[in-house]
Amino acid sequence: MVQIPLESQQKEAEIISEVLLKAASEPEFRNELIKDPDIILEQYDVSPSAKLIIRRSIIDLTQ
Numbered sequence: 272m273v274q275i276p277l278e279s280q281q282k283e284a285e286i287i288s289e290v291l292l293k294a295a296s297e298p299e300f301r302n303e304l305i306k307d308p309d310i311i312l313e314q315y316d317v318s319p320s321a322k323l324i325i326r327r328s329i330i331d332l333t334q
Contacts, residue, residue, distance in 0.1 A: 286321065290311075291328055308322075312326075
């Protein structure tokens with residue numbers, strides 16, 4: 272398994288939190304994230320695993 276430096280992990284956690292908070296508070300952003308997550312998530316400089324966390328969290332919100 273690849274080790275990610277702690278600073279990078281913290282930055283990714285902040286971005287994940289930022290995206291999820293924005294999705295929770297802005298219906299238009301949330302709808303776009305649900306409809307086409309690739310387009311939205313390509314705007315964020317995070318790892319594929321961070322993007323997966325966001326996708327799974329959004330799926331949880333819609334169920």
